[in-house]
Amino acid sequence: MPRPPRSGGDLGNWGRGADSGGRKFAANLDAQVREALASGRLVPDRADSPSVIRQLKYLGTRTGGDEALLAAGVPKSTLRRWHREGSRPSGANLERVNRAYWQLRGSNLRFSRGRPLSAEVRGAVAPQVRTRMRGRSITVIPITGEQVHPQAQGAQQVAADKHHTASERTMRPSAARWEAFIDTWATGDVEAMDVEWMDYAGDIDSPPEPYFEVRHVGFMV
Structure with missing residues (x-):
């Protein structure tokens, strides 16, 4: 078993510093x-993701939200209807919104490089990362x-x-x-x-x- 770190003594708190x-x-x-989310190689399951309401709010208030939805396969006519009528996604579009949300969030997370990912992001991706x-x-x-x-x-x-x-x-x-x-x-x-x-x-x-x-x-x- 490894020698546990301790306060004081020869090792001090070695093993728990910036280089641990x-x-x-x-x-x-x-x-x-971050890179896998931004590239679309990693997309958490919807069950592990925020609700579609939260996802649409994120996509609607960030630069590139509509572009991410279109890239995920949401038809332009459907996107216009959502904006015009405030209707909610259903069927296959739920998966498309989920993909768009995580791709855009991954791209935006690149700007926070150097800071730990939030517990929400880690928890959402953990099942797939584990596999x-x-x-x-x-x-x-x-x-x-x-x-x-x-x-x-x-x-x-x-x-x-x-x-x-x-x-x-x-x-x-x-x-x-x-x-x-x-x-x-x-x-x-x-x-x-x-x-x-x-x-x-x-x-x-x-x-x-x-x-x-x-x-x-x-x-x-």
Whole structure:
């Protein structure tokens, strides 16, 4: 089991800073979800999405809303009728509105790059992301040598004493591990994501501490 971080002592709170594997994982997944939504490669199910009333309000108050609806397959005549009569979508148009909403929202989310996705967005996409990630690999590039966080010196010494040098690793997490990653990411709980990652560091190598803080966590959604 990985050595848990603690307040004070040799490790301090190492593993829960800006370079923690959990935060790098979450940031990469956020970025990929933004791009997948914007490109239309990822469309949450309607059951996991806001109501059609909320979706139409969003599309009607954002630049590009009509264009997104037309691109999703809503006929021009139908769109004009909605605007003229205020009627609501039905049948296949419900799916088209859902697709248009998420494509436009994904495009707009690009402007908030660098900030975590909201709990609403993460919760909506989580079921599909969970399915897509099963069987995928993760590449981890650790922070080593002079780049290591000062609080990590104790753990780096543990690695050196065992004649081990932390290096890039590519692994395929178990289905259960992926489930735990996505479930924790969806909650938006940063500390829980860090703890989940530190658990995973024990799967990467032993001792696990050099993989608590990393330069890069790579995978494809």
